[in-house]
Structure formats: C-alpha cells, structure tokens
Amino acid sequence: MMEEKVSNNKEQNLDSIKIRIMPPGPEAKKIIDSDSEFLVTSTKSLPLVAKRGRGSFVEDADGNVFLDFASGISVTNLGHIHPYVTAKVEEQIHKLWHFAGTDFYYKEQVDAARSIESITPGTFKKKVFFSNSGAESNEAAIKIAKIFTKKQQFISFIGGFHGRTQGALSMTASKAIQQKGFFPTMPGVHHVPYPNPFRNAFGIDGYEHPDELVNRTLDFIEKYVLKTYAPPENVAAFLVEPIQGEGGYIVPPKNFHKDLRKLADENNILVIMDEVQSGMGRTGKYFASEHFGVEPEVITIAKAVASGIPMGAVVINSRLDFPESGLHSNTFGGNVLASVAATATIETMKKEKILDNVVNQGIYFKKRLLELKDKYSSIGDVRGIGLMVAIDFVKDQKTREPDVKLRDKVEYKAFENGLITLSTGTSAVRLIPPLNIKQSEIDMGIDALDKAIKQSL
Template identity: 35%
Template sequence: MTDINSTPYIGPEEVVRKKKEYIIPCVYHFYAQPMQLVRGEMQYLYDHTGRQYLDCFAGVSVVNCGHCHPEITQAICDQVTTLQHTCTIYLTENIVNLAENLAQITPGRLQKTFFCASGTEANEGAALLASLYTGRQEFISLRQGLHGRTKLTMSLTGLSMWRTDTSPVGGISFAPNAYCYRCPYGKRHPECDLACANELEAVIKTATSGRVAALIAEPIQGNGGIITPPPGYFKRVKEILAHHNILLIIDEVQTGFGRTGKMFAIEHYGVEPDIMTMAKALGNGTPVGAFTSRSEIADAYTRPGASTLGGNPVTSAAALATLKVLTKYNLPDRAAELGRYLKCGLTELQKQHPLIGDIRGHGLMVGAELVNPDKSPAAAQLDVILEHMKARGILIGKNGPERNVMAFQPPLVITRADLDNMLNQLAEVLKLLA
C-alpha cells in the first residue's frame, strides 16, 4: 500500500498481523479497525493513506509542544550528528544544563536530578531515594493511581487492570483518592472536610507499621480517569505526612510541563513535593525520565549509580529545546486558556446529553466521564464514540478503571478552531447515540 507520495507502507492489516506474531500480547492498540500512522505535524497525525487526524491525546500527554516541532527537531538533528551517546561516566554539557534548568522551574527547593529513560524508571528511582533517605521500606499509594510497569511500580499502582504481577511487592498500603464524583463516603466538597485526605491518618495507623518511607501520588490521576482533587487536598495530605515524617513523592509523568495550565500540576495545590518524578512531555517524544529532590534528600544517594541512556546528549538536547519552546510560546498559559474553553464547550454538551456525567481536570488535561442513567459506567458507549470520532478524523483517548472516561490531552499547540471542530463533531456523534 502507498500514501499520496507513493512511499511504500505495509498497511494496518499487515502491521496487526506482525504484531500478533512478534510482539508480546500485552501491547494493545485502540480501535476495531486501527490506522497505520506514519507522520506527525504539530497537532495533526497522518495515516498511510495521507489522511489527517486531529490528535487530542498527544501520545498520552507526551507531545505537549506538538508532533515534530521544528525547533525541537532541529536541536535533535544538530546533536545526533555530533555526539549521539556517552554514558554518565563521561562528562557532557547537556545533562548538567538540563538539570540546572529543571532546578529553576520545578516548585520549591527541588534541586538535584537523576535522569533515566522512562516514567517507570523515574518512579522506581524515587522510591529507592525515599528509602535511602528515611531508612524505611513501606509505601502508601492512592487508589486508581498508575506509576509504572516494573515489579515495584506496578505494585504501587492502584488500578487492577495494570496490576499484572500475580505476586506484588509487599509493604504497600492504599489510601482513598479524591474522586469527588463517586465519593466513597457519600459526601460533597467542601462540606466533606476532605474526608478522603483525613482517611490517610487511619491508613497509617492501621495498615502500616508506622514506619513509612513515602506516599506517592499523581496530582491528577491520568489513567485513573483524570481524577482531580479539590482545593486543599494535598495541603491536608502533606500535613498528615509531615506529622509522621513521611515523604511526599509527586508523580508528574502525565501532568508535567504545561499540561494543566501550570508548568507542574502540583502548583495548583500550593504544595512542595519532597521528591518529584517526570517523563513523557519533558522530551516531547524522546524517551526520557527523571526524578528530582531537595539537596538533603538527594545527597543520601551516594553509592555508585549510572543510567546507560538517561540524560544522553540527544535526549538532553531534546529536553532543553522542549523547555525553551514551552516558555518561548507561553504554552502553560495557552493550555490554561484553551482548557477553560474546552470545559465550557463540554459543559454545553453535557446540558443536552446526560451521558456526560462529570467533567473535570485542569488546563488541557480534561476528562468527561460517561455514565448510564443509573450512573453506572458507560464504557461501551465511549468505545462507539471513539470509533465515530476516528472516522471523522479526530483521535480522543479513554481511561478510568472502567474505561468510561473520555480523555482530552491534546498537544498544547492546538487551536480554538481545532477545539470548535472537535466539539461540533462530538455533538453530532452524541446525537447519533441519543
């Protein structure tokens, strides 16, 4: 099969055939009839036939600056033709410049960084650092959180669909998340007095030995369904943790780098993490991960450590260029403005379609939870909607424990006209289901 430029592609059917034969089956894909993507340009993707798609998922919150952003691409090309790789045992400049830049933009006193190649590695390393500093081995995580695919990070994950390991790591307790739409206590904010956060005290006292190294949490739970805590939640959590000398690890793998209208989502809550993890959008598509901490915590990690690919010259060049683009074009502010516009548009659709039960999120990280009249998850309807939208040239994500949350996490370079087009197409699809 060929595209409009007569470049040969094997086509989606052959990709699927080879995938079944040569890829471990846990690697799944969206859509009953998937397309073969071959090119990206800013907020658009193109398949093997040359058809254009508006990307409203950004590779799951990765290409915040857009696909193949020319300034980032140029930085990668310049670097890859001069020095592509050295391990951290040799001195290069990009890695230290990147660490310096992160120290300048991360919240509070976070200063020293370790670079790796993925968010999973970043969370694994953050847990190790917490144990080294505190001398403790237990952890607390939140229900519906997702922190990775290694044995430890999978064990820290509070979503059963991602907990493949039949023998998870012990010493991990789970606290309630701030799922206001389905509050397990049947309360409403603010009258609830943050009951979900207060429950953390009981978890510490009843489910742990009292010697917990850290609690790990996403400021907004991405795969958990764009679960967005109310104001004051993390301040209450931090107060409880401080009382018990427990560190707070904030996982910004999906939420970082302008996605939520601020450089980092935890800034919405006015809390300083003890350790923070990053990945995804830091490299705008180049594999990268990092964890960063205050000096006194970071300095507990003194025995020899290295990452073969972490912070390599090309990755660091891509990340440095990404940070420059984010600030040069004010993409966090753009995400805040367009996010408000998107939520207003979804709210208008919600008035006409009770299938949309809840709308939540910050910036361009917005979730619309689809429900049946009895408030049960409407996962089947969401699958139909995503197929229809794909057929109309628009790619939207899905997440949540029941996979019934429509996820909008587009490149931050998306335009208001793009959002209008998406909302108009979604309105027509929702009418088909009514």
C-alpha cells in the first residue's frame, strides 16, 4: 500500500492531529541532518521540523499535523498566523521595516509602548524600554536597578531562569548545564531557595503548610543572606519569576510575592518581576504577578508580546528612568514591524476577550489533567494557573522522587502521537497551548497525552 501523500497544489486543513508517517519522516530527517551540519549545537527538544502553522496546529515537512501544546515556548499565544496580527504586519511591510527606535522616532513604537503600559499592573506612571528578547530585557533591568539604587548586588532564586547572556545567566539557576563552562559570570549574585510547594529545600509540604514555607524562605533571606554576606546596602534588587518557568512551572504560595515585596521595601531593595514566560495573558490575567496582589516597579517581558516577531520590553515605574542619555541602548529594540505586531496582539487580546477564554479553558484543562493524575500513580503533581500548567512524574507518590526517564518517554511518545509538549524542571512536562484554544482541542490533546503515558509505562 502506497503512503498517503499531501498534494503540493492543495494545502490540507490544519484542524486535527494527522500522523501520516511516523515522525521524523524522510523529509524531516534530511533537514535535521542539514541542521546538524550548518547550525551551532543548541537545545533541540524534539525531532519536529515545522513547515506551516494555523491556529493550534503545525504541519511538519512530511505532512504530519500536530496539536501544539508548546506554542513556541509560550510565544504564539494567539495561535499560529493570527489573521488580524498578520494583516497589520503585512500592511506595515510595504511602508517601513526598521528605523532604529533608540536613535530616531516613529509613531509605531510609541503606540506599542502605550499598548503595553495599558495592560501592565500598577497605578503609577510607567515607561518602556524595548529589547529583542527576554534575556536582553533582564539585562536592561539589571542596569536600571544598578544605576537607580547605586548598588551592585542581586538576589535571585534557585530554579529561576532569566536568560543565557552573561548578566542574565548569572541570575539563572535552573539547570547546571546552562552554567557549565561559563564561569565567571557577573559577580555579586546570590541564589536563595524558591518556595516550591511540591519539592523544597526545607522538607515542607507546601500545599498543606503554605505559610510555613513562605516564612522559612523569607527567614532564610533575611537572617542568613542579608545579615551575613549580602547586606541590604549592597543589594540593588531581587530578580524573581511570579511562577517559575524553566524551573518546573512552580506556583508559590499566595502570599509569597507580597511578603517578598514587603521585605524588599523595608530594606530599600527593588523587585524585578520576570514575566517573560508567564506574561501576556498566559495565566488568565495579563501578568501572573496580578494573581499575587503585587504591582512590580520593574516587569520584564518578551516571548508572546509580538506574537512571534522578536521583541522584548522592560516596563518600569517612571521614577526609575535612566538619568541621562547614552547609558543604555540597542539597534533593533522597538523595531517597526515588531511594534506593529505588539500593538495588534494586544488589540486582539482585548477584542477577542482572550483572558476569559484562558480562565474558562484553564479550569477545564486542569480538570482533565487531574483525571489523568487519578488514573496514573506516576503523576505526582498537576500545577499551574490558567493555561500555564505542568504535570510532574514521580517514582513514588510519598517520596515524590522525580522520574526523569518516564517524563522523557512521555514527551517523545506524545510527539509520535501528534502532540507537541516541552519538558520543564526536573521531571515535569509543561502544557502551554494557544490562549484561544477550544475545548475540543484540549480533549484531543488529553487523549494523545493519555495514550503517551500508557505507552511509556
């Protein structure tokens, strides 16, 4: 029997999982081989060669169609090729592509800044610095904190991920491989435990005793860090994720960020909130920090802000603005096309009431995942907010010992079954579909995930 082929003259509909040939197929393998020959070794996760995307689905080089529960690492939050954003970018392409927004002026950059400021928490006057990525946004935030406070040290959290450039890397502490061979990074950074309810440095069940977990964490910072080797007079800022991303989609107890901010204010320390992965509606609010009742004076953003056109941003309380011109700049930040895409993305989120969909589908998604947890003892934890969720695989429910091998098998089997996922943390799989996903697509993904777990045990 001949293999079914997709006509080159007529594109197939991208509306359901279709595995025509076991991936990676022959065309995909050719591209993977070429990638290995011509591109520097990086962090490839799955042998998926993307060719075309629409909405929640991606077609590979061999005509297989996958349901995308990775969203380009929470970048394509409106799905692939959203028609309104696409139309706005296409319109701009015929006018102007680039004009160095840090040296000159154009309306599109101002419009993008105004749009971003309109959705960030905080009643104070804000300003925006545009960058190209999350790492660069965090680099800018580091410089803002240093120049404003006239202090040079920072406190970051174990499990946190803030980028791979040298300054941002100094703050990162999610995987040893990310640091391997790159010492020294920026000096003066101190890492402290993050209040992980499922697995933490204090041996506390944070789900049963959230207040104790927060108190232990903050006591450690106050008594063993600020009073021994990092005096507040030296510390410019805490850099923290409201929900840890690469660290495993860790949701801290509800009062953690408020109490951290209180500790910071008492010691004249800024709090930089890294919302690169958790922002732009992913949790059912525009920014995850809103779930914790805080108004960060510095928020770093990237990933989904321009629906896949590279862009990052730092949103600050205007009182933290650079005191003079020339202290920081770049070439491509606030690029015209990226600015138009960012404005269109935010307009779409408001018009289509994306946050409502995230809340509703997030509740349903969590319910379906908890059904899997009841079915499989190997799932130790289901956690997350909105459509930023993860399942954590364990060898034993009581000890919560991570089962890394099972997690890796499930991720790959899901891929073979037509579902794109990404690993995170020690033994978790993150599930981050487009924010406008339909319930029927969630069910499709759960079926594929269920099958993958069954095949992996």
